[in-house]
Amino acid sequence: MVPLGHYLFLSAVLFAVGTVGVFLRRNVITVLLSIEVMLNAVNLAFIAFGRFQGSVHGQVIMFFVVTVAAAEAAVGLALAIALFRHRESLNPDAFTSLKW
Amino acid sequence: MLLFLLAAAVAVAASLAVVLGRNPMHSVLLLIVSFAALAALYIGLDAPFAAVVQIIIYAGAIMVLFLFVVMLLNAHREDEGTGGAALGGRPLAAGAALAIVLAAELAWAVLRTRRAGGSWMGAGPESDGTALQSVRTLGGVLYSEYSLAFEVTSLLIIVAMVGAVVLARRES
Amino acid sequence: MIPLYVAQVGVVVAVFVMLLLAAAVMVYSERKVAGAIQQRYGPYLVGPKGALQPFADVIKLILKEPLRPVAADRVLYYVAPLLSATAAFAAFAVVPFGAETTLFGLIEEPIRLQVADVNVAVLVIFAITSISVYGIVLAGWSSNSKYSLLGALRSASQMISYELSYGVSLASVLIIAGSLSLTEIVDAQQGAWLGVLPRWNVFVQPVGFLVFMIAGVAETNRAPFDLPEAEQELVAGYHTEYSSTPFMMFFLAEYINMVTAAAVAANLFLGGWHGPFLPESLGWIWFLAKTGAILFFYIWMRWTLPRLRYDQLMQFGWKVLLPVAALNLILTAAGVITVGR
Incomplete structure (x- = not known):
């Protein structure tokens, strides 16, 4: 069986990739996708921990993360649509003024 | 082990492509590939239900939402001007450095914990996971x-x- | 004696070939039944009574020129039909279609007539169905054509909306069976009440069965819910721009999805391979008969009922079907708690 460290390392790499996406990308939708990558990295860590501790709690927390991710995606995408209507752009730098 | 390496490679490659890709449509689809790889890992971790949930809810519902929005906002004109990977040069280098530092830091944390020898660290592999399924x-x-x-x-x-x-x- | 693994590979190959054949039989019977309903002959030229028509169709489609619109997304345009067909085949992998058998004494240990016995089989089918949406959405988007895009959008929102009712009506069966394994659900329906009435879930869950069937029709994009490919409005919906082999894959996927939906309904509600008169070893005859009956019902509906309007479809799904399914689920749960299984 694969040791726990491998899973945690993979999780760390995925999380880092997601973080880079959030910082680097200039497109609201890709930023949201990067956040999903990060959430999934965390899910993997939770499930791996749960498995190696012999409890189902890791899986339970994964469900909550998925639910919150669904809520986050719904609101985030609604925001993206609303912003796009105002500025005809998905670049977060276009939304710097508080009033339009 | 082979399954793990394969799934891990697919997950990392797909996630990288998601983050670096120029076409949001392709990004969304590659993210689904990455989810599928993670689902395979969950099966390896005796969590078949989590794997199925990952596909049904994440790939089947949340990503469809993304797809809808990408289609609605017409993805073709994304990433023009100051767009995404076109950043190039310093910001990209800074981001890459940031990623490496973060990954190294997390890896260091993992390794340190293992060296400290937490009791649960080695307990898992031998234990039977069928109860968790x-x-x-x-x-x-x-x-x-x-x-x-x-x-x-x-x-x-x-x-x-x-x-x-x-x-x-x-x-x- | 044949070794076990050979027998298992044999089952896999047999399922694959049977699905292809089932699609061919469905195409033929669809046209024949349509002909009968509309008082005409249907296909009658190729082979005896036109029985070889589907094969002629396949040859025709393969020989046609494959076209790709200039502005289409080069990769996704071909990934979409592949995804559709793969998902359609994969979904059947966890569907059991017969009791354990030794294949007339050919092998020592009995094997299941099923490609893979998974303990969350019901959810696996659900997961693969939710993936098959992508085949359609991608086809619509990558063709870069307004008809395709509209068809794909309709199809995706329709499938997502009806997946809820589908899942909730399925959950009430799961509560009664107390298991997520299709084999266990089928085996729980063995025997008969008072020696007459078979213990099929349809008699305990008539409302659930009705909702499941309606949602199943919507999930497979069949008439009267075939809005995604409504000819009068959208030419052919999401596969307007496809021709030749890619088109054939969509066509194949559509019919195999129907067969899978019918097989799952037969397993969940009609007792699968259990039934009176026949011994256990011939249970697959019952299974085929039940699946066939449901498929005939699908065809019958398509040529009898007019298509709904899009807003009617959505209204019906969210305001009628889902509440009914949820109410049914609550009543079932209450019933199981008070009376027991």
């Missing part, structure tokens, strides 16, 4: 210990739904 056990825990959190989550979903409708509605 039971959906019945999972449901039991979810609806007893976590019942309050469960109900609150349903509230969160309703709030998010109303919020999304209000935000995306065209002002008349």
Whole structure:
């Protein structure tokens, strides 16, 4: 069986990739996708921990993360649509003024 | 082990492509590939239910939402001007450095914990995971210990739904 | 004696070939039944009574020129039909279609007539169905054509909406059976009440069965819910721009999805391979008969009912079907708690 460290390392790499996406990308939708990558990295860590501790709690927390991710995606995408209507752009730098 | 390496490679490659890709449509689809690889890992971790949930909810519902929005906003004109990977030069280098530092830091944390020899670290591999596969056990825990959190989550979903409708509605 | 693994590979190959054949039989019977309903002959030229028509169709489609619109997304345009066909085949992998058998004494240990016995089989089918949406959405988007895009959008929102009712009506069966394994659900329906009435879930869950069937029709994009390919409005919907082999894959996927939906309904509600008169070893005859009956019902509906309007479809799904399914689920749960299984 694969040791726990491998899973945690993979999780760390995925999380880092997601973080880079959030910082680097200039497109609201890709930023949201990067956040999903990060959430999934965390899910993997939770499930791996749960498995190696012999409890189902890791899986339970994964469900909550998925639910919150669904809520986050719904609101985030609604925001993206609303912003796009105002500025005809998905670049977060276009939304710097508080009033339009 | 082979399954792990394969799935891990696919997950990392797909995630990288998601982050670096120029076409949001392709990004969304590659993210689904990455989810599928993670689902395979969950099966290896004796969590078949989590794997199926990953596909049904993440790939089947949340990503369709993304796809819808990408189609709605017409993805073709994304990433023009100051767009994404076109950043190049210093920002990209800074980001890459940031990623490496973060990954190294996390890896260091993992390795240090292992060297310290937490008791649960080595306990897992030999133990039998079949008990964890039971959906019945999972449901039991979810609806007893976590019942309050469960109900609150349903509230969160309703709030998010109303919020999304209000935000995306065209002002008349 | 044949070794076990050979027998298992044999089952896999047999399922693959049977699905292809089932699609061919479905195409033929669809046209024949349509002909009968509309008082005409249907296909009658190729082979005896036109029985070889589907094969002629396949040859025709393969020989046609494959076209790709200039502005289409080069990769996704071909990934979409592949995804559709793969998902359609994969979904059947977890569907059991017969009791354990030794294949007339050919092998020592009995094997299941099923490609893979998974303990969350019901959810696996659900997961693969939710993936098959992508085949359609991608086809619509990558063709870069307005008809395709509209068809794909309709199809995706329709499938997502009806998946809820589908899942909720399925959950009430799961509560009664107390298992997520299709084999266990089928085996729980063995025997008969008072020696007459078979213990099929349809008699305990008539409302659930009705909702499941309606949602199943919508999930497979069949008439009267075939809005995604409504000819009068959208030419052919999401596969307007496809021709030749890619088109054939969509066509194949559509019919195999129907067969899978019918097989799952037969397993969940009609007792699968259990039934009176026949011994256990011939249970697959019952299974085929039940699946066939449901498929005939699909065809019958398509040529009898007019298509709904899009807003009617959505209204029906969210305001009628889902509440009914949810109410049914609550009543079932209450019933199981008070009376027991």
